[in-house]
Amino acid sequence: MPPSQPTSATTPAPRSRTRIQRKNRKAILDAALDVFSQHGFRGATLDQIAEGAGLSKPNLLYYFPSKEAIHVALLTGLMDTWLDPLRDLDPDGDPVTELLAYVRRKLGMSRDFPRESRLFANEILQGAPRMHEAILAELKPLVDEKAKIIANWVAAGRIAPVDPHHLVFTIWATTQHYADFDIQVRLILGDTTDPIAGAEAHLQTLFRRLLAPAQSPR
Template sequence: MDDDDRTDRPLTRIQARNRQTILDAALEVFSQYGFRGATLDQIAEVAGLSKPNLLYYFPSKEAIHVTLLSGMMHAWLDPLRKLDPEGDPVSEIMGYVHRKLDLSRDFPRESRLFANEVLQGAPRMMDALTGELKGLVDEKAAVLSRWAAEGRIADLPPHHLIFSIWALTQHYADFDVQVRAVLGPGHDPYAEADRFLDTLFRKLLQP
């Protein structure tokens, strides 16, 4: 049975469970060591499966990595998709800020996986960055520009406003250890960040 025949057939319950177990283990390993530092042996060990069993589901480390990145992209862009062109500008932008921070809080490993891929030059997801991601950002940047032209928010470079939201929210996932070390015990980084970013961006957006 060749790979095409195998992948065309529906997975059994056990196969689907094993496949998800491998992806969960790979996410843990990739988020810690990056693509280059991770090995199939590490992923198989974390998954509790033999390496030959892992290779039954995925032919290579790159295949696992690409599957993770592809599955993550939709969820990663969803907070920006929800920015409503017909809504109240400040409310819509603040909603986006809070959704991005929530995503960093709830999916820190995915954030680090994405960051590691980009730091390596995005060799496995450049098409997604220049295609789906760029298209969505350009679309929402046009909305931000219109709101600024209408005097409803400050006249800010729209792409850089979006970049700043990414930087100030994803930092809490990508540099979680540093954030918690500096704040010390007794702090809730995400609750404090939520309040701070709300104040920061509301003031920044004032016309």
């Protein structure tokens, strides 16, 4: 007689997270984002994260087995969000319009996601120990793909001659600065207004002039 097959009555179905579990997990990740963005990975502690989440340390460890597991979860979730503005660069659009829109989207991320920007910056400053593979597998291929598009625009004379990779690096540097060095920017400007508006006007002018193709002689 063949062995009986497991039935739904004898084999438990995979359990989805309960509402409380989802709420606690979100609270942990949100608190960890604050702690990691302020103190970096080395300076952050599980006690700080648990306190910020309003949970006991043993309760936190029920959801994540280590500080590194929380850090990896944050960085993994961040990668897709971080790549979206570059993914939106349209090869069939007007080159200057597309690149200025990319600058605008990156500035918007500095305004809306400053903690995430500092989290990523801290990881890179430490040598990307937890993101090395993701950068090679996801970020590099995307940057290379968009660099080819920019190179084609240069070759067609649609924008001024620029090094595509260094153009992307320059956009990152001039936009993410407003998240990573927010306090320095605000102290120097000495006002309570959002510095992003002034940054956008300045960077749009800067990159428009940089990218403008030379006028053909008449």
